[in-house]
Amino acid sequence: MPLSLAAHPMIRKIETLFLLTPEERDAVVALPFALRNYNADQDIVRDRDRPSQCCIIVKGLACRYKIMGEGKRQIMSFHIPGDMPDVMSLHLEVMDHSLATMTPSVLAFLPHEVLRPFLAKYPRISDALWRDTLVDGAIFREWVCNVGHREAYPRIAHLLCEMFVRMRVMELAGDDGFDFAATQQEIGDATGLSTVHVNRTLQKLRGDGLIRSESGRVVILNWADLQRAGEFDDTFLHLRPGVVTH
Amino acid sequence: MPLSLAAHPMIRKIETLFLLTPEERDAVVALPFALRNYNADQDIVRDRDRPSQCCIIVKGLACRYKIMGEGKRQIMSFHIPGDMPDVMSLHLEVMDHSLATMTPSVLAFLPHEVLRPFLAKYPRISDALWRDTLVDGAIFREWVCNVGHREAYPRIAHLLCEMFVRMRVMELAGDDGFDFAATQQEIGDATGLSTVHVNRTLQKLRGDGLIRSESGRVVILNWADLQRAGEFDDTFLHLRPGVVTH
DNA sequence: CGTTAACTTGATAGCATTCAACTAGCGTGG
DNA sequence: CCACGCTAGTTGAATGCTATCAAGTTAACG
Numbered sequence: 001m002p003l004s005l006a007a008h009p010m011i012r013k014i015e016t017l018f019l020l021t022p023e024e025r026d027a028v029v030a031l032p033f034a035l036r037n038y039n040a041d042q043d044i045v046r047d048r049d050r051p052s053q054c055c056i057i058v059k060g061l062a063c064r065y066k067i068m069g070e071g072k073r074q075i076m077s078f079h080i081p082g083d084m085p086d087v088m089s090l091h092l093e094v095m096d097h098s099l100a101t102m103t104p105s106v107l108a109f110l111p112h113e114v115l116r117p118f119l120a121k122y123p124r125i126s127d128a129l130w131r132d133t134l135v136d137g138a139i140f141r142e143w144v145c146n147v148g149h150r151e152a153y154p155r156i157a158h159l160l161c162e163m164f165v166r167m168r169v170m171e172l173a174g175d176d177g178f179d180f181a182a183t184q185q186e187i188g189d190a191t192g193l194s195t196v197h198v199n200r201t202l203q204k205l206r207g208d209g210l211i212r213s214e215s216g217r218v219v220i221l222n223w224a225d226l227q228r229a230g231e232f233d234d235t236f237l238h239l240r241p242g243v244v245t246h
Numbered sequence: 247m248p249l250s251l252a253a254h255p256m257i258r259k260i261e262t263l264f265l266l267t268p269e270e271r272d273a274v275v276a277l278p279f280a281l282r283n284y285n286a287d288q289d290i291v292r293d294r295d296r297p298s299q300c301c302i303i304v305k306g307l308a309c310r311y312k313i314m315g316e317g318k319r320q321i322m323s324f325h326i327p328g329d330m331p332d333v334m335s336l337h338l339e340v341m342d343h344s345l346a347t348m349t350p351s352v353l354a355f356l357p358h359e360v361l362r363p364f365l366a367k368y369p370r371i372s373d374a375l376w377r378d379t380l381v382d383g384a385i386f387r388e389w390v391c392n393v394g395h396r397e398a399y400p401r402i403a404h405l406l407c408e409m410f411v412r413m414r415v416m417e418l419a420g421d422d423g424f425d426f427a428a429t430q431q432e433i434g435d436a437t438g439l440s441t442v443h444v445n446r447t448l449q450k451l452r453g454d455g456l457i458r459s460e461s462g463r464v465v466i467l468n469w470a471d472l473q474r475a476g477e478f479d480d481t482f483l484h485l486r487p488g489v490v491t492h
Numbered sequence: 493c494g495t496t497a498a499c500t501t502g503a504t505a506g507c508a509t510t511c512a513a514c515t516a517g518c519g520t521g522g
Numbered sequence: 523c524c525a526c527g528c529t530a531g532t533t534g535a536a537t538g539c540t541a542t543c544a545a546g547t548t549a550a551c552g
Contacts, residue, residue, distance in 0.1 A: 048481070064387070066387075066391055068391060068395045068396070068477065069477050072395055074390065074391040074394050074395045076387045076390050076391065077387075088380045088383070088384075091373060091376055091377040091380055092377065092380055092381070092384070092484050093484075094481060094484070096384050096387070096388075096481050096482040096484070097387060120369070123366070127337060130337055130376050130379070131337040131338065133376070133379065133380060133383065134334045134337055134338050134379060134383075135338070136383060137334070137379065137382060137383035137386055138334075138338070138342050140383055140386035140387050140389075140390060141310070141312075141322045141323075141342070141343060141386050142342075143386075143390045144320065144322050144386060144389045144390055144393060145312055145314060145320040145322065147390060147393045147394045147438070148320050148389075148393045148437070148438030149314045149318055149320045149438055150314070151539070151540090152539080152540075183497085183498065183499090184498075184499065185497095185498080185499095191394070192393070192394030192395055193540075193541090194540070194541050194542075195498090195499085196500085196501090196540085196541075196542080196543095197539090197540055197541075199498095199499065199500060199501090200500090200501090200540095203500085215498095215549080215550090231314065231315050235294070235340060235342050236342040238338050238339075238340070238342070397507070397508090398507080398508075429529090429530065429531090430530075430531065430532095431530080431531095439508075439509090440508070440509055440510075441530090441531085442508085442509075442510080442511095442532085442533090443507085443508055443509075445530095445531065445532060445533090446508095446532090446533090449532085461517090461530090
């Protein structure tokens with residue numbers, strides 16, 4: 001089931017890291033992805049699973065999470081179209097967390113047995129995927145900093161900045177805002193804050209004229225101040241120079 | 247400057263993930279590592295650097311950190327002999343954090359120009375390094391959970407469990423405890439807690455008979471309860487089955 | 493239009509920070 | 523040899539950010 005070249009999420013994603021040759025691009029497009037539709041809040045892979053395939057998010061919003069003691073859950077990252085949140089399963093047999101959709105989504109799957117020889121044949125693409133997992137790691141480190149050393153207000157501001165830049169790079173956001181269907185509960189699970197406090201903090205961000213949030217959408221009213229509030233610096237996203245951000 | 251085979255930290259490290267063939271082992275030993283001594287609290291690479299080499303920790307204790315606003319610092323990981331904390335620089339040009347020793351240390355360096363063709367020649371070792379960076383990523387995710395959803399007591403317990411298992415796997419710890427020269431300040435920087443609170447929490451852990459801590463050394467008095475206190479589960483370390491832990 | 497999920501608001505409680513001071517250990521230099 | 527200074531660790535009190543509890547409001551949806 002071929003995906004169209006123009007909007008191919010994997011190509012766009014890799015090219016946020018470096019430019020592919022035409023042959024490489026063709027090879028990616030020729031890969032036998034299996035598309036599948038998901039509802040909101042469906043698990044894609046679960047903690048302790050041993051996946052035999054990798055997925056790419058084509059449409060929708062997903063997250064990694066882990067259920068902690070007392071049934072609370074920690075969200076460890078959000079994922080947007082183009083992301084391949086389980087490439088790691090190529091090298092790590094057992095999942096140490098779960099992956100789930102947050103909105104109705106479309107995912108493209110590729111079996112490990114197809115991907116492995118493909119990467120052996122195209123080492124530059126293999127390196128690109130390695131690089132992508134390294135950027136993921138950099139984002140996790142940033143989250144450690146965010147949750148570890150920032151208070152609620154900058155913490156949420158930083159999260160919004162990250163999502164905005166990542167979406168813009170993938171051309172999924174205009175320059176004024178982006179679709180972000182996370183509930184306040186989910187933002188709390190990601191930032192380690194209670195729903196109540198997320199609510200109050202968002203109100204403050206709105207009151208300060210930094211953002212406006214409608215249902216499922218965040219409008220950036222003052223990008224400079226939002227970045228300042230979140231101490232945001234996009235170095236950790238390791239974007240290829242020349243990629244459009246703002 | 248060849249390192250002895252028996253205790254070669256890179257080999258031992260890779261073999262916590264999978265077993266090397268004799269030829270692969272020889273090839274690793276033959277690599278032209280450059281050894282260098284460091285004092286405590288010296289930077290190895292700095293935020294924004296563009297490293298041209300990778301390092302392996304041969305002896306000592308190191309950490310990744312980032313300076314946050316107001317001069318506070320967040321430690322994002324601790325590193326022990328065998329760790330290669332900047333392999334990522336092979337694929338990510340610019341450092342998004344710093345790397346520093348915490349104790350007097352010995353490091354072995356290998357230029358990117360040597361490592362790159364080496365990895366091209368030994369794809370299994372290349373995959374092992376990829377895998378190792380993925381485990382690093384898994385540890386960061388665990389830290390997000392730890393800092394995001396656990397209170398001081400389990401948070402510190404979890405950190406101690408992690409360090410103990412990692413050290414045991416590298417045969418750097420007996421079954422009763424391990425050398426850990428982090429100051430309470432540094433533990434605070436890593437867990438996002440104030441020095442004062444780290445101090446009080448350690449006292450509680452000691453008072454509950456879980457650990458004993460002398461200068462630079464942690465003695466595990468009750469491993470089962472310490473794990474329970476920290477909700478610790480070593481899945482995220484992705485150890486090769488058969489590796490000795492406890 | 494009823495039902496449920498998401499969001500909002502107010503009040504109370506608690507974990508952790510901050511400030512400040514004090515102790516212990518250790519190396520240096522007079 | 524002891525004073526001095528420095529670092530790491532310890533303790534107490536006060537403040538504060540954030541969680542929790544409880545209830546009410548809005549929005550979405552069949």
